[in-house]
Amino acid sequence: MVHSSWLKVTKERMVGGPNLLFLHAIVSTNNFVNELMNKENIRTNRLLAVKSGLWGAVKSFAKRVPLWGDLVEGLEKCQDSIKEQTRIQMLGHLENRINNLNDEFKNKLQEYFNTQEGQLFCIKIMETALNAEYMDKQEIFVNALFNASDRNVSEDEKLRFIDLIRHLSKVALNVLYAIYEKYDKQLESTISLPQIIIRDVVTETHQKFQYSPELTDSAVRELRNIGLFSNVLYWNKSSSRISEGQYVNDTSFFYTLYTRRFIKFIKQIQ
Structure with a gap:
């Protein structure tokens, strides 16, 4: 799902303005979509739980080995820093685009993102773009996000196009x-x-x-x-x-x- 901490940073940066409402329309999800995504991610969540358990075991071992303890602590800090940089960069791309949209285009996007298809597409984009592995292609994902209401592209093609961006260098x-x-x-x-x-x-x-x-x-x-x-x-x-x-x-x-x-x-x- 869309990261709650990312949403918090977004709201703090854009409090009170009309752009906040539009951005919230982009990243918000309804109960139907949440339930659907949870069902689809059961297998992924189990894998993450296993990984989390393994990471806990590594940290437990590291406490007894001084050099390992420093290394693990450094990795955690590095990981947190990368996540934060990814979110801040993504927010910057979104702000730049939203500030340059006319009202007609905003209305068209809001209408699309209020549909089930639009919310599923939004989730797929945001989850991918907030992955540090794709930081160099974030702006391209944002372009796709703001082109999502294009009626000349089918919903299946839109999802396929996101996969193409992910896989292409x-x-x-x-x-x-x-x-x-x-x-x-x-x-x-x-x-x-x-x-x-x-x-x-x-x-x-x-x-x-x-x-x-x-x-x-x-x-x-x-x-x-x-x-x-x-x-x-x-x-x-x-x-x-x-x-x-x-x-x-x-x-x-x-x-x-x-x-x-x-x-x-x-x-x-x-």
Whole structure:
């Protein structure tokens, strides 16, 4: 669930303003969602209990070994510091975005976050973004949070997109932004899907991020392996079945509408 201590810090930082109400609408959950998430997390909670017991055993042993005692105490302080830094950074991203939203956009988001789907999506985002492992991608998770009311993206795709952000490296996401800038307009101006040429992407990313060719090539392969590019040019759809209309060999891959939807979902729009 959303961390209560994080909510406390949030309220202390934003007391009295209209933004507090909006932020609370984003991070609050109703009884139905709480119950649902508790049921889904039974197995996880058991695992955490086991880990907690093991940590207690380590601390008990450390008390009898002076060097270990200092080490364990240092680890606990480091862990607390990392959690606090993660929460403060997340709060900063949220404040920056909320302060720049117009009322129409706020109302649309509030309407979405009052639905069961919106609250489940919010929980998935917040739980992930408050994990220190994803600190370098926090701003991207915040972008997705504020793009959540996009009706052009299905609920299943939204959840899938959060999983993609989690699994992709920050370098791969930067390369994807460069690919968007180079190929997205071609999606409108050409009949067929734009083919991604690695040497062109290497040039783009070297100019934009000073990435080496090897690093960019690795990132493009990462993006392709996770399913963001395709070698299927189009699909034949009928009332009874869907089949590949045309596809090319595995050495060629293309920028698709699915790629576009993902990139726009993780970009800052407002």
